Amino acid sequence: MSHNILFVFNRVPTSEKKGIWSECVSSKTVSAISMALREGGNQVFPLNARNFEQMDKFLGHIPPIDLAFVIAEGLLDSPETLYNGTGCALIRTFLESRGIPSTHSPADKMEVCRNKALTYEILNQHGIPVPPNSRITFSTPLQPQIAMVEQLIDYPLFIKPVAGGNSLGIDENSVVRNRRQLERRIATLAEELNYTEIIVEKYLEGQEYTVGILGNISKTVLPPIAFSLDTGIRTSHAKRKGLKAGEDLELITCHDLRFFRLAELARRTFEAIGAADVLRLDIKANHDGQLYVIDVNGTPSLSTSASLFLMARETGLTFIELINLIVYEAMIRHGLTPGPKLEDIIVKCLGKLNAYRQEVA
Ligand SMILES: Nc1ncnc2c1ncn2[C@@H]1O[C@H](COP(=O)(O)OP(=O)(O)O)[C@@H](O)[C@H]1O
Ligand SMILES: [Mg+2]
Missing domain, CATH: 3.30.1490.20 (ATP-grasp fold, A domain)
Structure with a gap:
């Protein structure tokens, strides 16, 4: 069975992807994700989210949508929504009011992820170490x-x-x-x-890690990234430069003892936030190696050069498989039945992720 997927993003020309527009996506990322969504056997309707009027108009011209794959951080015509922490929730609430379920965490959880004070408050309540x-x-x-x-x-x-x-x-x-x-x-x-x-x-002076976690009932913690000790602060300039495995960072596989500590922190954080489908968290150590969660990302970058795909690739997952895994988790969560092409992709994913997947009792 094929589903109609609305793919919602904020695209700007690559040359403008800085400052307040830095979390917007490039045409290259839009094409890669659209292609991956189609490979899952679904119809894809891409939408560069500018304002609600435009979104409503678009929805009026396309067949009924089963699921929205939402990586938009806000509305391009209201740029403050892209960085003031409101955009992710705003878009999801709008889609929900039109009867359209979304991928990634629900609106209220996105509000928590996009507000660092709230994130710390909630993690602290759950006994998760924060600075x-x-x-x-x-x-x-x-x-x-x-x-x-x-x-x-x-x-x-x-x-x-x-x-x-x-x-x-x-x-x-x-x-x-x-x-x-x-x-x-x-x-x-x-x-x-x-x-x-x-x-x-x-200020925490120790090593920095980023950990990706996928799933809902069963969760997969991807091989975390440990940034080299001389990476320093991950400024937007450093993030734009991209990541080179081996040089700037190390991938921690499940054969490494450090994996379990990071994976445990990721699972507890996912639960505490009440996240869905996918989450990426940043972790930093203090001078004597104690770990603290410093940032929780409900819409981690899904570009082919982003850390989430780097971690996924270490398990053997392809970009198409990573995107479809998120779609699959969202479909199951919203009571949709994945079609045979998507099921085929997921069978392959599960084979590769065996060592990283944990059933929740
Ligand atoms: N308490 C801290 N001590 C040292 N470095 C930090 C601390 N908090 C953040 N950083 C550095 O700043 C970067 C960006 O901060 P982060 O909290 O992850 O915000 P963002 O949402 O902008 O990614 C981190 O990747 C890390 O390098
Ligand atoms: Mg961060």
Whole structure:
């Protein structure tokens, strides 16, 4: 049985993929994902999400949609939705109101993923280690808030926007070692993109990891990436440069003892957030190797050069298989029956993922 899949993304020309547009996708990624979705035996209706009127008009001209594969972070005509943390949820809620279920985590969970303060609060409630942190709001007097931070956490501190993503508002000056640097950083962020709230947290100097987890009832933790110790802060510039296995990073397979610690943290984080289908989390160690979750991504990049595919490829999965695995998980979760072509792909995936897959009791 073939399904109609609405593929929702934010595409901009590659030359414009920076700053607030940095989480948008290129034509190359749109083509690769569209092709993969078709390989799963489904009809694909690609839509570059600009505004709700345009989306409604598009929906009026196509056959009824069974599932939306949504990687859009917001609406291109309201650019603030792309980076202020509201876009992912906004699009899902809109589609739901039109009776269309979506892939990836539901709207309310996306809100949690896109708000670093909320992410930390929820993970903390579930006993998952996050760096000691505090929130600073620009609309209330700063000095008492700074004094409070200094009481709670020792310098060096790391500063990030509450509603960040793709390292927006993060660079080498995000590490502050005294009050003067902290005040200067706050002033910079208040000017840039009109941030209104930031997170101040303990600077963690150890190794950084990123872990991808797929599934719902059964979950697959892909071989995590350990970034080389001299990678430093993953700024948007560093992320744009792409990743080279062996040089900048190491893939940790299930034969490595470190895998189990990272996989356990990923599974607990997925559960705590109430995520669905796919999640990628960033983990960082402190000076003595203790691990902390520093970031949770509900819509991890699905470009062919992104870390999620790099991790998937280590298990032998192809790009087509990775995309269709996400579709399959979403279909089962929404009560849709996958067609035979999709089933065939999934059988191949499961064979490759055996060692990484764990049934949940
Ligand atoms: N507490 C921290 N200590 C040290 N480095 C950090 C800390 N938090 C974030 N970073 C660095 O900044 C990068 C981006 O931060 P992250 O929280 O992942 O936000 P984003 O959503 O922008 O990816 C991380 O990949 C890491 O290199
Ligand atoms: Mg991150």
